[in-house]
Amino acid sequence: PSTVKQPIVQPPTRTVVSPTATVQTQPAKEDRHETIKGIKKIMVKTMTQANTIPHFTYCDDYDMTELVKLRKKLKKLYQQEKKTLKLSYMPFIIKACSLALMEYPILNAHVDAKCETITYKAAHNIGVAMDTRDGLLVPNIKNVQLLSIQDIALELTRLQQQGYQGKLTNEDMQGGTFSLSNIGAIGGTYAVPILVIPEVAIGALGKISLKPCAPENLDDSSSSSDDDEDSYPDVEFRHMMSISWSADHRVIDGATMARFSNKLKSYLENPMMMMINTK
Ligand code: CAO
Numbered sequence: 001p002s003t004v005k006q007p008i009v010q011p012p013t014r015t016v017v018s019p020t021a022t023v024q025t026q027p028a029k030e031d032r033h034e035t036i037k038g039i040k041k042i043m044v045k046t047m048t049q050a051n052t053i054p055h056f057t058y059c060d061d062y063d064m065t066e067l068v069k070l071r072k073k074l075k076k077l078y079q080q081e082k083k084t085l086k087l088s089y090m091p092f093i094i095k096a097c098s099l100a101l102m103e104y105p106i107l108n109a110h111v112d113a114k115c116e117t118i119t120y121k122a123a124h125n126i127g128v129a130m131d132t133r134d135g136l137l138v139p140n141i142k143n144v145q146l147l148s149i150q151d152i153a154l155e156l157t158r159l160q161q162q163g164y165q166g167k168l169t170n171e172d173m174q175g176g177t178f179s180l181s182n183i184g185a186i187g188g189t190y191a192v193p194i195l196v197i198p199e200v201a202i203g204a205l206g207k208i209s210l211k212p213c214a215p216e217n218l219d220d221s222s223s224s225s226d227d228d229e230d231s232y233p234d235v236e237f238r239h240m241m242s243i244s245w246s247a248d249h250r251v252i253d254g255a256t257m258a259r260f261s262n263k264l265k266s267y268l269e270n271p272m273m274m275m276i277n278t279k
Contacts, residue, residue: 039134050195057192058257059244062265063216064208067092068239070271089208090128090182091152092274096267097203098124098144099277101178104260106252108177110198115250127176127196128156131186132163138196139168140176148278180205184241193246200252201260206242213238 036044071087078085101108101124110119127140139159141152162168178199183191184207191204212235243264247257267274 039137043136046197047194050197053195053197054249055195055246056249056254056257057244057246058254058261059190059242060258060261060265062241062243063213063238063269064089064241065239067268067271068208085150085153086157087153088156088185090156090180091149092271093180093182093205093268094126094128094141094144094152094156095147095149095278096264096274097126097178097180099267099274100260100263102145103263104256106256107201107247107260109200109251110177111200111248111251112198118251121177123175123177125175125177127179127199127202128159129179129181129183129193130160130163132168133166134163137163137168137173138176138179139163139172140174140179142175145279178202184208189242190244192244195246195248200248201257202246204244204246206244208239208241210237211240212236213240 067089071089071092075087078087105120106118108121108124110121111117112119123142124144125140125142126144127138129136129138139162141147141155141159144152147155159168159172162172176196176199179193179196179202181191181193181202181204184205187207189206191206193202193204195202215233215236243261245257245261267277
């Protein structure tokens with residue numbers, strides 16, 4: 001029989017580090033001190049005050065698949081008509097919040113410093129936390145209850161541009177009644193938002209991302225039967241968004257927050273329902 005020649009395998013070479021070797025480092029630079037002033041100083045005050053309010057956080061996941069499809073179609077239509085409109089998810093979410101606030105006006109309220117009076121605000125001035133040149137700012141879109149989704153998109157773009165240029169005005173910043181923080185525009189899933197006092201509720205939006213989910217309408221034929229208890233239905237990939245609400249627990253209870261969130265969820269999961277309800 002012919003003999004097969006085995007290849008000669010060389011043992012791997014190793015770099016032996018002498019135990020006496022030392023890492024050469026540059027001397028540390030001097031610490032830098034910065035006075036907290038301007039908008040950062042205001043943030044110290046408002047956040048510290050807000051954190052004294054007993055609040056709770058409630059989270060849920062929304063299926064945004066239908067809205068993702070709708071936005072895609074609308075963006076295409078705008079492109080075909082050569083119209084320039086920055087149509088992110090925010091204008092839809094802001095409008096849906098306003099529609100849900102119609103049914104839960106307590107979430108669009110202010111409370112005074114001593115918590116003796118609740119003022120149900122007539123206008124839905126929805127604040128949007130913005131990562132601006134000057135740091136975190138929360139300008140608001142006025143009278144969302146009267147605006148179309150397109151109007152909201154235009155106003156959000158204006159505020160965003162003003163924010164990036166450091167040109168937001170006092171008028172842009174004052175009079176907010178309810179707030180949203182789209183941290184998902186940067187990344188992340190959950191955040192515990194801090195109230196923008198004297199408002200009583202704020203929501204933090206996570207990143208919309210494809211996640212495996214159980215099919216929504218499981219009928220008996222596709223669900224696991226008694227004979228095969230270990231079988232599971234095939235998963236579907238859906239565009240999911242987590243949302244975290246913080247609310248002033250002195251005047252808002254968890255059940256109200258959950259019902260409001262369910263209402264908002266129903267609009268965002270079935271955007272056609274928004275059209276029917278939009279005045
Ligand atoms: N999930 C997935 N995609 C998202 C998203 C989300 N949650 N939010 C935004 N996007 C997408 C947008 O749809 C857009 O995509 P297209 O280019 O395809 O249209 C893109 O990301 C850029 O969006 P944008 O950030 O310019 O616009 P926006 O209207 O969604 O958000 C604003 C505006 C001002 C909320 C946002 O720019 C911002 O500043 N977010 C940070 C908020 C923040 O710092 N919160 C923390 C507060 S506590 O410190």
